[in-house]
Amino acid sequence: MSLLATVPVSWPSPATELPLAHSSSSGKGVDCVDRQLCCSRDSMILSLSARRKERTVGGNSMVEENLLIRNLGLLPLTVLACAIFGRTLASVMYRTVSPTFPSQVSNCLIRTVTLKAATKITCGSLCTQTTDCLLYCLAGDECTLFDAEVTDGWDGVSGDDLAYDFEKCYTSLPHDLASRATASHGMQYVQYQPSNIIQGTYCQSYPGVYYTGKSTNTWWQADFGSPAKVSRIRVRIPSSYFTNVSFHLGNSSRYQDNPVVAGPEKTKRPSTSSYGRYLVEVDIAPSVGRYFTITQPNLSWLGMYTVQIF
Known part of the structure; x- marks a missing residue:
């Protein structure tokens, strides 16, 4: 042979x-x-x-x-x-x-x-x-x-x-859990909708920025519909309104009941940007949960351009 x-x-x-x-x-x-x-x-x-x-x-x-x-x-x-x-x-x-x-x-x-x-x-x-x-x-x-x-x-x-x-x-991008999720937030700010940042596409200035209302303990949440495995989170943010942020993942719709998978030490704004947008990219130990939440404890708006969850 x-x-x-x-x-x-x-x-x-x-x-x-x-x-x-x-x-x-x-x-x-x-x-x-x-x-x-x-x-x-x-x-x-x-x-x-x-x-x-x-x-x-x-x-x-x-x-x-x-x-x-x-x-x-x-x-x-x-x-x-x-x-x-x-x-x-x-x-x-x-x-x-x-x-x-x-x-x-x-x-x-x-x-x-x-x-x-x-x-x-x-x-x-x-x-x-x-x-x-x-x-x-x-x-x-x-x-x-x-x-x-x-x-x-x-x-x-x-x-x-x-x-x-x-x-x-x-x-060539992998399956994005966020783009099929249902989004919600703690407080509405003018016309900004929580779904704006999970439309499934990003190109320089598109889509535009999204803000929650100004409050303490402001949050944004993605509901996957059922528990899903998460190992990487990518968030594009402006130069401000993203401070001391934590990521939660678990099976409770109350983020306070879910473990923190990434704290402020991992979600800091990087020093370089592209088109005025900063990319926060966090790898976590593969974890399973239905609800992914971004929280900010200080009195402020929470501002983002896109969220991708893999």
């Missing part, structure tokens, strides 16, 4: 998530260039991305994708080749999201390219090769790349808010 026939291979079953793998010496995603071997899978087709040429035509940047398409019989050879190059396959899981967006997402546009065969494989491979690409969308033979953070909870837009209407879009 030949050596290639003995290589064990097991692909995950097809799902709404599209696994796209590319080579990495550290197990983390890297740009696929030069002699690195990029491996992708779409149902029973294996696409080997050989190289990419970029040229300018009439002032417009265009990309020619040179793809070698082989059937699944080449898979053992591909795995062996990756091993010979001393690289491991790192998977990027893409999830389907609503393909409609407001005009503000243009601030996160990386580029739009025309491909000879624009599919979720070819466009997705291009996204994995592009620095900061988090979202890719298909429309005809065009592939559009964004660095917008969009989760599978994004419901899209319509009517006057509609600026982008693609055929399909895919995000």
Whole structure:
């Protein structure tokens, strides 16, 4: 029996998530260039991305994708080749999201390219090769790349808010518990609604800031509907109105009855910002609870732009 026939291979079953793998010496995603071997899978087709040429035509940047398409019989050879190059396959899981967006997402546009065969494989491979690409969308033979953070909870837009209407879009962000949660807060402040910060998308200045009413022990809460495992929380905040904050997680709707999973020492505002927004990112020991609450004890408003819970 030949050596290639003995290589064990097991692909995950097809799902709404599209696994796209590319080579990495550290197990983390890297740009696929030069002699690195990029491996992708779409149902029973294996696409080997050989190289990419970029040229300018009439002032417009265009990309020619040179793809070698082989059937699944080449898979053992591909795995062996990756091993010979001393690289491991790192998977990027893409999830389907609503393909409609407001005009503000243009601030996160990386580029739009025309491909000879624009599919979720070819466009997705291009996204994995592009620095900061988090979202890719298909429309005809065009592939559009964004660095917008969009989760599978994004419901899209319509009517006057509609600026982008693609055929399909895919995000590399994991499932966001917050984007399907029911939000509430301790005190209303003018027009700000507690659901404003869990819409499922973020791009520079979109969406706008949210504030609770001014009080002591102000809070914002997400109800997942049933107990869920949480290991990471990402909150974008303004330069003020986020002080001595704690995160609670448990099964009581009264946050006081739930344990603190991250205290003020972990939720401090970082020293650097992007577009005037500071990212507080907290990893916790995997914990289970139905209610996640952000609390602030001092007399103040509580201000945030987005909350993502993974």
